[in-house]
Amino acid sequence: xxxxxxxxxxxxxxxxxxxxxxxxxxxxxxxxxxxxxxxxxxxxxxxxxxxxxxxxxxxxxxxxxxxxxxxxxxxxxxxxxxxxxxxxxxxxxxxxxxxxxxxxxxxxxxxxxxxxxxxxxxxxxxxxxxxxxxxxxxxxxxxxxxxxxxxxxxxxxxxxxxxxxxxxxxxxxxxxxxxxxxxxxxxxxxxxxxxxxxxxxxxxxxxxxxxxxxxxxxxxxxxxxxxxxxxxxxxxxxxxxxxxxxxxxxxxxxxxxxxxxxxxxxxxxxxxxxxxxxxxxxxxxxxxxxxxxxxxxxxxxxxxxxxxxxxx
Numbered sequence: 240x241x242x243x244x245x246x247x248x249x250x251x252x253x254x255x256x257x258x259x260x261x262x263x264x265x266x267x268x269x270x271x272x273x274x275x276x277x278x279x280x281x282x283x284x285x286x287x288x289x290x291x292x293x294x295x296x297x298x299x300x301x302x303x304x305x306x307x308x309x310x311x312x313x314x315x316x317x318x319x320x321x322x323x324x325x326x327x328x329x330x331x332x333x334x335x336x337x338x339x340x341x342x343x344x345x346x347x348x349x350x351x352x353x354x355x356x357x358x359x360x361x362x363x364x365x366x367x368x369x370x371x372x373x374x375x376x377x378x379x380x381x382x383x384x385x386x387x388x389x390x391x392x393x394x395x396x397x398x399x400x401x402x403x404x405x406x407x408x409x410x411x412x413x414x415x416x417x418x419x420x421x422x423x424x425x426x427x428x429x430x431x432x433x434x435x436x437x438x439x440x441x442x443x444x445x446x447x448x449x450x451x452x453x454x455x456x457x458x459x460x461x462x463x464x465x466x467x468x469x470x471x472x473x474x475x476x477x478x479x480x481x482x483x484x485x486x487x488x489x490x491x492x493x494x495x496x497x498x499x500x501x502x503x504x505x506x507x508x509x510x511x512x513x514x515x516x517x518x519x520x521x522x523x524x525x526x527x528x529x530x531x532x533x534x535x536x537x538x539x540x541x542x543x544x545x546x547x548x549x550x551x
Contacts (some may be wrong), residue, residue: 243282244273244276244282244318245270245273247317247318247321248269248270248273248314251314251317251318252265252266254317261405264310265310265313265314268307268310268311269310269311269314272289272292272310272311272314275292275295276288283324283325283326284311284314284315284318284325284326285326286326286327286328286329286332289308289311289312289315289326289328290308290328290332290333292307292311293305293307293308293311293333294333295307301333301334301335301336302335302336304333305333305334305335306335308328308332308333311328312327312328312330315327315328339476340476340477340478340480341473341474341476341477342477342483342486342487342490343472343473343477343478343479343480343483343486344483344486344487344490345377345479345483345484345487349468349470350373350377350484350487352468353373353461353464353465353468354370354373354374355370356464356467356468357369357370357373357464359463359464359467360460361447362434362447363430363434364430364431364434364435364445364447365446365447367426367427367430367431368427368431368444368445368446368452369457369460369461369464371423371424371426371427371444372386372444372452372457373461373464373481373484374420374423375420375423375424376481376484376485376488377484377487377488378417378420378488379401379414379416379420379488380484380485380488380489380492380513380514381401381403381414381485381515382482382485382515383454383457383458383481383482384454385403385515386444387442387444387451387452387453387454387457388404388405388451389401389403389442389443389444390404390441390442390443391441391442391443392441393443394424394428394443396416396421396424396425396428399415399416399418399421400413400414400415400416401413401414401415401416402414403515410515410517412512412513412515414513428443431445435447435449436448436449437449438450457481458481461481462479465479485514489510489514489522492506492510493506493507493510507522510522
């Protein structure tokens with residue numbers, strides 16, 4: 240019976256979440272894996288069984304298959320410590336290509352066009368929700384998941400403050416908002432309260448049904464807007480993604496700092512805290528994909544080494 244496995248899964252998720260992991264996707268996948276075992280009337284995790292499930296569907300990418308197996312491996316390792324009858328798949332059983340997407344850095348014009356393109360959406364509430372959401376992502380650099388999880392109490396327009404709760408590793412941070420952002424959020428709040436069905440949700444951004452937004456729906460809508468304004472991929476690994484609004488914010492922040500003659504390292508440290516990164520090196524990766532920023536940093540370094548003054 241898989242009932243015992245599901246009890247172990249609940250304990251496993253509780254333990255790892257206590258360590259700061261969110262595990263939304265792994266929880267979904269592991270429940271699917273247990274459904275698969277139940278269908279086969281199997282009660283023990285085996286390498287063969289995990290490998291067979293991980294390679295579903297046949298059309299899945301190599302990275303997706305490797306990720307599925309990795310999720311099972313972590314759970315199997317936990318189970319093996321409880322009962323050695325469970326087998327732990329070895330690492331490297333499924334090939335995984337170490338490919339990381341190249342950030343698509345949006346221009347101000349492209350961001351404005353994306354927001355304006357929301358007019359194509361069906362209802363005034365949907366148009367306002369998506370337009371305001373894109374605008375907030377662009378001017379704050381918060382993650383799309385963090386924006387979707389915002390509750391009404393987290394958006395303090397009187398104080399001009401945004402509270403991001405339970406970011407990566409359970410961290411909470413507060414962000415100060417620009418007056419123009421406050422006004423945009425206030426306008427959205429007024430329309431939302433007037434137009435959204437009264438569902439009692441605590442969410443700040445809501446769907447036309449009055450419920451919290453779902454990532455896949457926002458993702459699909461964003462790509463409709465991308466297609467609508469004609470944005471094209473710049474390379475095989477550089478396509479317009481909603482997450483790249485965060486990359487764009489990070490790069491623009493550093494460009495502004497260099498242009499103003501500020502200490503880049505100080506700004507980088509502040510930016511890392513603002514973005515909710517655990518280590519500044521994670522922020523640095525966001526910046527390394529911007530040729531104009533790297534060139535500017537290089538010129539600043541060269542000026543420093545040659546003793547020139549007033550270099551911008």
